Amino acid sequence: MNRLFNFSAGPAALPTEVLEIAQSEMLDWHGKGLSIMEMSHRSAEFVSVAEGAEQDLRDLMNISDDYAVMFLQGGATSQFGMVPMNLSQGGKVSYINTGVWSKKAIKEAKRFADVSIAASTESSNFCEAPLQSDLSIDSTANYLHYTTNETIGGVQFDYIPDAGDVPLVADMSSDILSAPVDVSRFGLIYAGAQKNIGPAGLTVVIARKDLLGNPLSTAPTMYDYAVHAAEGSMHNTPPTLAWYLSGLVFQWIKRQGGLSAMAELNHRKASKLYAAIDASDFFANPVAVRNRSIMNVPFTLADSALDKAFLTESEEAGLLNLKGHRSVGGMRASIYNAVPEAAVDALIDFMADFEKRRG
Template sequence: MSRPYNFSAGPAMLPEPVLQRAQEEMLDWHGSGMCVAEMSHRGKEFMAIAEQAEQDLRDLLAIPDGYRVLFLQGGASLQFAMVPMNLLRGRNRADYLNTGSWSKKAISEARKFCDVNLAASTEDGNFTRAPAQTELSLSADAAYLHYTPNETIQGVEFPYIPESSAPLVADMSSTLLSRPLDVARFGLIYAGAQKNIGPAGLALVILREELIGEAPDGVPAMLDYKTHADAGSMYNTPPTYSWYLAGLVFQWLKDLGGLEAMGRINQRKAEKLYAAIDGSGFYANPVEPAARSWMNVPFTLANPELDAEFLAGAKDAGFLTLKGHRSVGGMRASIYNAMPEEGVDALIAFMAEFERTKG
């Protein structure tokens, strides 16, 4: 392999063809004499980049009419506050599903603005499953229902899209663009870029137009979706280079065959890795099979004393950032879009050899 395989949960690896194209265009984008990072965000060159990126994203996700796409700063974490600030619309209650570390952060922030109804929580089971639709206790007066379809730390993923009479809000930081998605099911989707979209510094927001423009008085302009929608995400200087690289990722996905093709690859990668774990007496995954993440695969060794040796050997073999999150322990392989299938195959082979020699 030309480069090590980077299994980081984020910022994550980028597709090699994207990096190569960015390298080719670094000093002179399309004869402009400028690097994209040097361009005015209001100049014709960057405006062309921005418009193409949005159109490619709309094509990939088949985003229906009546939805706006915003390219913002602050990552997904800022959206934890922007969502209640903009979507309460005079109400004082919102429904949240508590399924892991990121949904807990979103809940903590939302409580600063409204009464949070925990419509479901799997914390008592150490976040190893997703609640069923029948378990959700939704409020009749909720302004919206928020959930995190994929928890990167626990490796838990919803196998379904929740039903709600209130607008559905989803933090899709680690799953957006990993497979086809019915955007029309959602009132608002947000995602930090640094997993499947592009480099850190950018957040995508896809929201229904009817949800824009009802932020209460006193909300700062930069935290009002209407500000950014009216200005085409150019109210202030946006993260231009991250936007550009995201656009290259969108083009790479289209060249690959779109999200249906990407989804087939991602499903195959995940199934291979889980099969290797389940078929071993040496490795284990704590998540219920129906709720296992395609993107983030935590696993433990039968003897935790071998963890350091496993990580050192993996690094020497060209497998980077496999250490699990400190709150979970063990290992975690994040296998986002940019992780090639041969990277997963190579990791499986390394795991089998380590088990053979140490098990």
């Protein structure tokens, strides 16, 4: 087996331990004579897996019974439409614009609601998040939406916005489970699985129950949160393999010491990498220091003509998927929970060697 260091932004690295467990159970899950992906989603066996995964997530994030936890399909992109379909009541909603994913969410919301922009950092090329004092929140809005961590730009909020009585909605796709978070501050949280939760094909939605049950009359049944909450995310056949693997990841995080331990590790990994970038005249990171992501670290080379060589040589060194998003270029190291500290150390060593040879 030759497991290399994977810095992909998503689908992202999964814990080797989780993959080994899944491998051992692939043909015969717990002596049942078939794999988990071959079971009925309504069987007692799979229901136990589903309920166990939900409870483990509730334990990790300290999610109270006031919230429904749903395991849905369609990716976080589907939530760009589901959120306004369910929470806007066709009226006013407010959004914070901090980058590519915020803009996509805003564009979709405009199909269903009257959207106001509470703040935007587009004028600074999305290299920071707005301060609380910069926010202009419509008190009559049905919710305030923001993206906690912009995966492409590497911009992460360093605070939870105070929206007063307006329910707060967060796209946490790329930093959920990276550190403790006070779920009680939010009306709804959603996250695509393929960063810190599990494989692509699953989206977790955590929604305050009192906000559910009033979707737009035109919303399809499959886009009604209340339906999924009432039916245990099994209104139709769910992505059973992804759900099972996500449950294994939740158990793995528990074994590591939970979200506090994850936060300590993630901050240490990120601090090392940013320190190496800042100490160099060859590499640079454009993000305001207070908003530097601990999950996605974009960086550029002093001479972009060397980008191709950097990517070729880094891959030869066993460092995979460092190419930046096509919309911004440069490099990006995504250092999610499952990316070991040794991977970051290896990247830093490679960067120093590349600069010595090419700088």
